[in-house]
Every structure is written in structure tokens, then in C-alpha cells.
Amino acid sequence: MSTTHSPSSGEEMTAEEAAQLSPEEAMIAGAEADGIYIVHRRERFPIAGTKAEKRAERTIATVFVIGFLAAVAFIVVFCGAVPYEFKLPGAGNQNYRYFTPLLGGLLGLALACIGIGVVLWAKWLLPEEEAVQDRHDGASDMTQQILGAGTLVSGFEDLGIARRSMLKTTLGLAGGALGLVPLVALVGAMIKKPGRGPGQSLFHTPYGPGVPLVYSDGRRVSPDDLQPGGIATVFPGVEGGVKNSDSPTLLIRLRPGQTVKARKNQANFGWGEYVAFSKICTHAGCPASLYEQKTGRLLCPCHQSQFDVLQDAKPVFGPATRSLPKLPLDVEMVDGRQYFKARDDFPEAIGPSFWERP
Incomplete structure (x- = not known):
């Protein structure tokens, strides 16, 4: 039977005992067993559902929505909402020049919004924590693995996904739309099979007999x-x-x-x-x-x-x-x-x- 030693208590914990702990207790015990000492830990909002917490959630959700809209706009622009065909100067509408900058700007905005939203979520909503860790070598035994799993579950619960449906929905929208971007960009150009008929640019250019x-x-x-x-x-x-x-x-x-x-x-x-x-x-x-x-x-x-x-x-x-x-x-x-x-x-x-x- 594998056991793990808790440096703070001097006691050994069995795998069966570790399995009975709550996720937060397992996280704290696992941290101590791994040489990590939590010096300071407190909830950002000890009372759930306050106006300040809701305001923070709405701000983060707004950032995610902007990221979602930017990703959708990228797809719309890529699919032809903005002209992309080159024209010589003086040959009419020159809006094609905005196609590539728009794609780059919208994709950058989508990525930035998702990144900023995740960072704000961590800084505004996750528990504030300071910890000190001792370095060590060697593999973890079964007890430490169970405690480590508890740490992951506790961290997930700290996110508050279950009770923060607005953030969950907006993050899912932004992430889903961003996930479609490479699919549209990579697969969209392959939908139409190339051929040798008139107008097929893979085999023909505007040059021809007598073209200056x-x-x-x-x-x-x-x-x-x-x-x-x-x-x-x-x-x-x-x-x-x-x-x-x-x-x-x-x-x-x-x-x-x-x-x-x-x-x-x-x-x-x-x-x-x-x-x-x-x-x-x-x-x-x-x-x-x-x-x-x-x-x-x-x-x-x-x-x-x-x-x-x-x-x-x-x-x-x-x-x-x-x-x-x-x-x-x-x-x-x-x-x-x-x-x-x-x-x-x-x-x-x-x-x-x-x-x-x-």
C-alpha cells in the first residue's frame, strides 16, 4: 500500500484516506506532500453573487463576445464580403487592398480577446493565492497522483464554470468561432476542384494572343x-x-x-x-x-x-x-x-x- 508523507503534519496518508478528501482538501494535502506550502489563499468574492462579482463577469463576457464577433467577421470577410481581386490603378474600386489587413486584424483581435478574457478571469475571479515550492526529483506514488487529481478538480471548481453560465457561454462562442477560422481558411479553397476549362486560374492567366x-x-x-x-x-x-x-x-x-x-x-x-x-x-x-x-x-x-x-x-x-x-x-x-x-x-x-x- 502506497503512502505519502505530509511535511507539515508529519503524518503519512494512505491512498484510501486521500480518496476520501474533498477536492480542496486534496489540493492542500497534495501541495504539502509535494513540498508546496500555501502561504496565502482567499476567495476574490467570499460571498457569491455580489454586484462586484457580476460586474466582473459581465466585463469578461463582453471581451469574449468581442472575440466571437471578430472571429465571425474573419469568416465573413474571407468568404467574399470584401473584394480581394487585384486591380490596376485607375481600374475602378480598389477595396481589395483592405482584404488582407482585415483578415490579419480580425484574427488578431479574436485571439487577443480570448487571451485577455482568460487572464481577467484568473485575476478577477479565481482565488488569490501565494505558495512556496521545494524542488524535488523522482516519480509520484499513487497517493500523490490521487492528490494531484484533486488539485486539478479543485482548480476547475475555482473557475466557477457551473454557476457562471454567461462566461461559459461566451467563452464557448468565442472559442468555437475561432476554431472555425482555420477550417474555413484551409478547407474553403479546396471545395472547388481545379480544372482546365475557361477561367480556371490554376492553368490559365489573363495573358493571351495580342494581350499588351x-x-x-x-x-x-x-x-x-x-x-x-x-x-x-x-x-x-x-x-x-x-x-x-x-x-x-x-x-x-x-x-x-x-x-x-x-x-x-x-x-x-x-x-x-x-x-x-x-x-x-x-x-x-x-x-x-x-x-x-x-x-x-x-x-x-x-x-x-x-x-x-x-x-x-x-x-x-x-x-x-x-x-x-x-x-x-x-x-x-x-x-x-x-x-x-x-x-x-x-x-x-x-x-x-x-x-x-x-
Whole structure:
């Protein structure tokens, strides 16, 4: 039969005796058996149900309700209440810029409110206690395990969950809504199966035959704009502005003497010393835009993947395993000046690999 020694009383307690104790008695006895001495302990509200206690409960419940509303608002914004599609400057409503800040702010508010509410619950409603603990080694025997369980039950009773239904309800609402956030964010984008039909952004971008290349402000791109070794981020100049996040394209003008070893069936994708590749890294979708013009290396700053432009953007270092998609270029004359346009869309899907990529 296992026994435990109580340092304060000098007596040994059996497991059977420990099982007869109330949760609070077991908590105190277990603390003493474990070398913890409770110096001071008092209830925050010795008389339950006072106006001060109810006021504290209402304040904490209000914080939980705010957290619940913030989590619900996150889900509403994520599901389309706020526009998220990118548009070029001057192309109409630019409210898409608020989408990401709103998601971050609402999620932060929900987490903060639940955390603040729990802290206020502990500071305002749980018993005030000071204890001193002696350090010790070794495993606990059965009696100490029973007393430890009593400590957990006593701590749960101190929360007052049974008689504080308002706090229990609001905490459950806030926690439940917050729990839905990752479910909506992770599963929501997988509900619609990707395909190859028109408008399927996994396989198609706004580029197409004759679509002009433009800067972010809508100006058309001319071969005269770049110096040898220069680069520029360009977009498809489509009506209504660009709505796809896979549209950013890196236009590169090679230095004199540099040539590109083109991939099969892509030898005519460039135009003179100009080539254009998707700016979206094929590893994790970061912008690969750090260009070393002397060596022709293109670096993705997120995970240090490097692509050799002179080998048609083949990955030569880092976690990326697939070349950057190449855009077929062409030019047209407008008012006596040449401007770039796409000859067709990218011949392969943009960005990182996914489960149905051929």
C-alpha cells in the first residue's frame, strides 16, 4: 500500500484516506506532500453573487463576445464580403487592398480577446493565492497522483464554470468561432476542384494572343524602356484591370553576348534580347525578382531558390524543382513606336506544384 508523507503534519496518508478528501482538501494535502506550502489563499468574492462579482463577469463576457464577433467577421470577410481581386490603378474600386489587413486584424483581435478574457478571469475571479515550492526529483506514488487529481478538480471548481453560465457561454462562442477560422481558411479553397476549362486560374492567366504588356500604372511596355541587364515587372493589360495573383511577369533584357538555351518548343518565345518569365516562384509562390545581371541568376528571397535565366530559368539551387514558366513575346507598332504584347498564354501552370499538376 502506497503512502505519502505530509511535511507539515508529519503524518503519512494512505491512498484510501486521500480518496476520501474533498477536492480542496486534496489540493492542500497534495501541495504539502509535494513540498508546496500555501502561504496565502482567499476567495476574490467570499460571498457569491455580489454586484462586484457580476460586474466582473459581465466585463469578461463582453471581451469574449468581442472575440466571437471578430472571429465571425474573419469568416465573413474571407468568404467574399470584401473584394480581394487585384486591380490596376485607375481600374475602378480598389477595396481589395483592405482584404488582407482585415483578415490579419480580425484574427488578431479574436485571439487577443480570448487571451485577455482568460487572464481577467484568473485575476478577477479565481482565488488569490501565494505558495512556496521545494524542488524535488523522482516519480509520484499513487497517493500523490490521487492528490494531484484533486488539485486539478479543485482548480476547475475555482473557475466557477457551473454557476457562471454567461462566461461559459461566451467563452464557448468565442472559442468555437475561432476554431472555425482555420477550417474555413484551409478547407474553403479546396471545395472547388481545379480544372482546365475557361477561367480556371490554376492553368490559365489573363495573358493571351495580342494581350499588351503594361506596368502597374497601366502604361504600355516598350523595348526602349529597359537598359541592357535591366528588368521590369509587367502585367497583362486586360479590360477592368488584372484580377489574378498569378499575373506578375518579369521582363528581362539580356546583356550583350548573353544567349538563352531555350527549352524544347520554346526557342521563339523571346524577342531579340528580351525574355519574360513568371515572377511566381515554383517552390512556394514567392516573388522571384532579385536579378544578378552579370551571371543571369534570378533569386527568390523566401527560400533562396535560384534560377538560371540563360538556361530558360532552370532551377540551379534551393528547393525549387521546376523552371519558371516562360511567356511568348511579340511586339506591335502603335503611333510609330514598338510595344510588347503576348503571343499566347503561358504554356504551363503558374506557381508551386499541386496535386493534379501534369
